[in-house]
Every structure is written in C-alpha cells, then in structure tokens.
Amino acid sequence: MPSTAATVVRRVREAMLRLVHPVEARISPDGRSVAVAAAGPGQAELVLAPVPAGRFGGSGGSPDAPPPVLRAPAGPDAPTDRHSPRWLPDSRTLLHIAENEGPSGTEVCLAALDTVSGTVRTVVRAPGAVEELLVSDDGNQALMLCAADGAEQDGMHLGLPVRLGAVPAPERFAPGTGRRSLHLVDLADGRMRDAGPAGLTVWNVAWRGGTTAVATVCEDTLPAGYYGARFAALDLAARTARTVYTPQGQLGSPALAADGRSAAVCEGISIVAGRPVVADLTTGNTTVVAGVEDATWLRFDDASPGALWFAGWDGTGSRVGHTGHPALVHWSGPVTLGGAGYQPALSLSGDGLLAATVLDAPGRPPEAVVTRTDGPDAWDWTPVTALNAPAPPELTGVRTEQTHWSAPDGRTVQGLVLSEGESTGPRPLAVLVHGGPAWLWSAGYAPGDVLGLAPALAAAGYLVLLPNPRGSNGRGLEHARAVVGDVGGADLDDVLSGVRHLADAGLADPDRAAVLGHSYGGFLAAQAAARTDVFRAAVVVSAPTDWLSFTHTSNIGGGYDRTYAIGGPDAPQELIRRSPVFARGGSGTPTLIVHGSADRVTPVGQAHELYRSLLRTGRAPVELYVYPGEGHEFTDGGHLLDAAARVEQWLATHLAPRPAAASRTAVPGDASPEPIPGTASTAGPDGDTPLEPSGPATLHPASAGPDGGVR
Secondary structure (H helix, E strand, C coil): CCCHHHHHHHHHHHHHHHCCEEEEEEECCCCCEEEEEEEECCEEEEEEEECCCCCCCHHHCCCCCCCCCCCCCCCCCCCCEEEEEEECCCCCEEEEEEEEEECCEEEEEEEEEECCCCCEEEEEECCCEEEEEEECCCCCEEEEEEECCCCCCCHHHCCCCCCCCCCCCCCCCCCCCCCEEEEEEECCCCCEEECCCCCCEEEEEEECCCCEEEEEEECCCCHHHHHHCEEEEEECCCCEEEEEECCCCEEEEEEECCCCCEEEEEEECCCCCEEEEEEECCCCCEEECCCCCCEEEEEECCCCCCCEEEEEEECCEEEEEECCCCCCEEEEECCEEECCCCCCCCEECCCCCEEEEEEEECCEEEEEEEEECCCCCECCCEECCCCCCCCCHHHCCEEEEEEEEECCCCCEEEEEEEEECCCCCCEEEEEEECCCCCCCCCCCCCCCCHHHHHHHHHHCCCEEEEEECCCCCCCCHHHHHCCCCCCCCHHHHHHHHHHHHHHHCCCEEEEEEEEEEECHHHHHHHHHHHHCCCCCEEEEECCCCCHHHHHHHCCCCCCHHHHCCCCECCEHHHHHHCCHHHCCCCCCCCEEEEEECCCCCCCCHHHHHHHHHHHHHCCCCEEEEEECCCCCCCCCHHHHHHHHHHHHHHHHHHCCCCCHHHCCCCCHHHCCCCCCCCCCCCCCCCCCCCCCCCCCEEECCCCCCCCCCCC
16 A cells, blocks of 8 residues: 555645646737636637626626637537637637647647637648737737747757657758748638748747737757847848847847837846847837846837836746836736746736736636726736636645745845645655746746646645745846856755755754755756755756756757856866766765656756766665656656656655664755855755556666765
8 A cells, every 4th residue: 555645645646637727818809708728637728708797897898798618619520729819809709729630640720719609710721830829900910930840849848849740750850940930821811921031940929910020039940049049120021030139148028019119028048037128120229128027928008108018927926017107016926927938927908907817826726817907906816717616625735835045145045835734843855946947936826847746745744845046037137147157056055055944943854855856956956966965865857967968969958058158169077067967075865867758958868877877876776767758847647647656755765764873964054065166156054546657667776875985
C-alpha cells in the first residue's frame, strides 16, 4: 500500500488535472458577452458567457443578452480544439481558430461563429499553426501570425516543434525553414495573401487594419533569434520592414494606436515583462514610459490620445493601470490576472467602460471575470463563468501566504509559502524554484510549475517555499536583470537565505529540506545539490546542466546564454564554470532527474550529462527518468501522475527522520555555496491504489552514500 503522503499527492494531482483553465477572456464590443478560451482535460474549447445586466447595466449588459453557447460543438466533424476568440464589431460574430485531426494531420482553420444562431463557417484554411489572430477595427479583415510546420517553439510552448503532419523522415534542418509569417485574410470572401516582411521572422505583432503593422522581428527562425529581435514598422502591402527601435533587452506585447502613428512595446528580459517604450512612427523618436514596471500587456486608449492601458505583475500579484490618468495604477492585488501568454492581460469593451480577464487566486479556482473601469464599482472583479464549480475538495485546505526575507547582500527577496493544517512544529521543507529566470511564482489557486507539485506537497504535510530570487519578474527590471553575468550566484544565495529564514522562524526543519526546480529553476536546484549541503534531496526537471553543450544544441542556445552573459564562443570556460555537471563543493545530495525525451529547449542530453557526472562522482544516489514524447513542460496526465509519485517517493526516502548521531552537522547558515571562480557571487554563511511506475525510460545505479569529500 502507498504511504499516506503518496496517497495525498496523487489525489491532489488528479484533482488538478481535472481543472478547466480559462486561457483568455474576450469581452464583446457592446459589453454584453465574454468569449472564453478554456483548456480542459482532453481539448480546448470556447465558452460564451453573458455579462450580468443588473451588475453592469447600460453598456455592461441587458436582459436580452444572448444565452451561453454550447461549450463544445456537437457532431462527429467538430474541431477538437478551438481557441483565440476575437469579436467582430457587430458583437455577434466570433472569429476563432479551429483545429481538427484528419487522416493527413492537423487541419487549422480560421472560423466564424454566429453567437446567436450557433452556426459556424470556415473562412479559410491556415497555412500553419496560428500563434496570433488580429481583427481590423472595421471588421473586414483578419491578420494571422502563422508558424510553419516544423517551426521550433520556446519553453513557454512546450519546447516542441510545430507538427501539422507526420514527423518527416528524415527531418530536415536548414537555414530559413520553420519561419513565422503574416497572412492577411479578407473576411467577406476568404481570400488570403502573404503579408509578412520577406526574409524575416515575426514573433509578435500589433495591427488595427490597413497596411501598417508593428512587430518584433529578426532574421533567425529559431527561438534563439527572439532574444535579439528588434521593433519594426511593417508595410503589409509592400512586405517590407523598417526598424523603429533596437532594444538592450527583449521585446513583447506590441500595441498600435488607431491612427497608425504611434506604437508601443514592452522592453524587458527573456520572458518579457518590462517597461513600455512608445515610438512615434513618423519621426522615429522613442520614449520610455516612466514609472511603469513589469508590464505584460499594452493597449492605446483611443479616447485619450497617447495614453496607454497596461497590465502586469506586482510582486507576487498583478496590477492594472493607465498612463494618461493622474492615478497611474488603478488596481493591484495578490491574484494572477491571466491572458493567452500566461501573463496579465485585459480585454476592453468598445467604450472602455468594462474589462474582462481571467482571475486565479488562492482559494479561488480560475474563472473569467468582468469589472467596470470607472465609478464606485471600478475594479471589483465579478465572475462570469463557473468552469470549476464546485471547487475540488482536495485543495480546499491548502493555505498560501506571502513572505519575504533578506539575502546576504541585503536585497529583499519575496516568495510564497504553502501549507495545510495547524503547525505543531518545524515541518519538512520543499523549496520549489521556478524557471525563466524571468518568470515568477504568483499568487494563484494551484501553481503549476515544477510538475504542479506545490499544492500536492503542501497537502501532504510539507512546508512549501516558492521563492522569487533576483532574476524574477514582479520587482522591476533592475531586479530581473540582477542575475545577468551571475547565474547560479547571488540568485542561489537568495534561495538559500529563504531556507534560513523559515528555519530561524521555527517553521521548517533545516535537516529535512529538499530543493526542486524546473528549467532554470532546475539549474539552480542542481547547483545547490552539487555545491552545498543545505538539502538532503534534490529534484531536477527539464534543466540546463551543461551550458557549453546547451549553447550548441538548444533551440534557444546562443540567444539565451548571450542575454544572461553566461559565456560564449570566446569564453567557453565561463560556460563550464557555471555548469552543474562540473560543480563541486558539497559532499553530495541525492538527486532525482526528470526530463522529456522530445524537449528541444533543454535537450534530453542535458539530463544524461548530469546523470553521468553524478554517477561518476559516486557521492550520493542519483536516478534519471526520461518520459517519451514530452517536451519542456509535461502534458500527459499519466506521465504527470507517474512523475509526482516518483518525486514523493524520493523525498520520503531521503527526508525521513534520522537518528541524532546520523544527522548532518551542516546547517543552512553554515552551508553556503562555494563561490564560482571568477564571479561576483556574494555567497555567505491521491487514490488508495498504488501507482505502478510505468512510461519513462529509467537509469538508476545502486545507491551510493556520500564519501564526505569536498571537490
């Protein structure tokens, strides 16, 4: 029989897999309906929710608002996935992308749904996977950003190539293949023509109609090129691009004014949350908007020329503001406001008096919400969907609390602590480190990074720390850039000082602490395991472990490592110095490695290298599990449950209470990492049935205890 903790972990992860996640919410121009793209078990669908008339009278709804449309179309030929809802100005027609699996592969279509009659018509078949869909202000045209079959995707999109047909044999890699391009569609007759700039890859685009668009572009078709993209004004008729702004960092979330004379874009680092930059497309002058940090969504306010609506991160929460109003920030709170890019975003009604988004908060399963943007009821979010009602009982006892502490150099570090039940003393501690590093743990119902283990481990009795060390979003661009040139240095100190903080408060047992991380967080977990004795167990998921091989094999290699100044062709020794496969300093930490076989962001070779390096040193147990077909994030429910069970078993084995004589002498305050040579690091002091392991390829030697040597 499984242990009680194993049973709890399984039940909570099963409950999380049953959740329906609203991906984005789009309010109709008349403010009467909200179209929601929802990802549930097995498919993505559209949900149409009326806006309550009594709550938002006038432009906010009416008694004759259309009834909800069926959550999934009936019939054997119905698409299996429907996403990217976009309203036409009539507030009746809803454009969207429909994907269906056919005998020759995935068919991707631009479709139009009549929300009154429920009928759907296909407008045109798309020439690739549609990554963005825009509608002209007059409703006559649509612009699609399409990724060709075989196009490489970044870690936010699973790190898997776009696959519309069968995997070619052989698979071809050549310059210029797998490009992202623009296609203009006439909605009346379905005619489509190429509109993107020849020879350039388009990553993000904004357009209001006509021949002018703005976009982030570069020559490289690989996601590595995104890290060096520039902001350009596009002529869709001539298919040309004119550079408007060359950034110091990375760009995202472009916006275009209705008159086509002004544009804006967020400048940040890596996974872009940053400062808005406004460009005059006539003069070429650019201005950074003062006082706005961590913005992830921009829209020009047509009623206030030159002013921008924005949404973004605020610590572990979200904020909404307006640059043309005396009160810059209208609302902020300890919740996550979600959009299609997994980051805060809004949708505004035609008059700007109503806003819709997805709200996800501790104790509140994610749902689409609506609010007024002015008046006494402004920014009072009201749910318009109940996709997760009732809330799963398995998660009701998990508490989320904000916390902060001081790093060795005095920097304040923020994070979240998850727990369940009343504390009767120090608990075993699980520190889960997010990826990015320019991502963050935000206040949500069931945080999903690191295999979605945070709520499950908290429910099983662990104290769970979700730190946002330097490099994370939510604290301004300086905080996010503070890791540049020092990856695995002071940011690791930030994580270790969080352990000391909870141990000193009597909440965590410092002798029963584990570190788990995904992607860049897995890199930090691997560094902590190799360089310190703070943790008795480590779990490394989809992580870069050898920066030298990473730069040559990852689809973001050469862009990501340059952005974070990890090293380069002229300084390969720097790439080696910062790689966990070469790290030494601790006496050895039992390490579990979990990876997807198809990941192209951190190729599976990264996992094999770490496994082999730890196996050779022989200082502590190590095991590797490789899951077939998985990318940078796991999506198969069976694989997620299997991995969760293996992680729980690993922690239970290595964090079990020890006799006093066998306890480690090192404590978190004394076990700081050995500085990396040549760096500026400030290092200082579930169901009742047992889960049968299946699926992954397994590599595990006989367990070998640490030899006590420091190397």
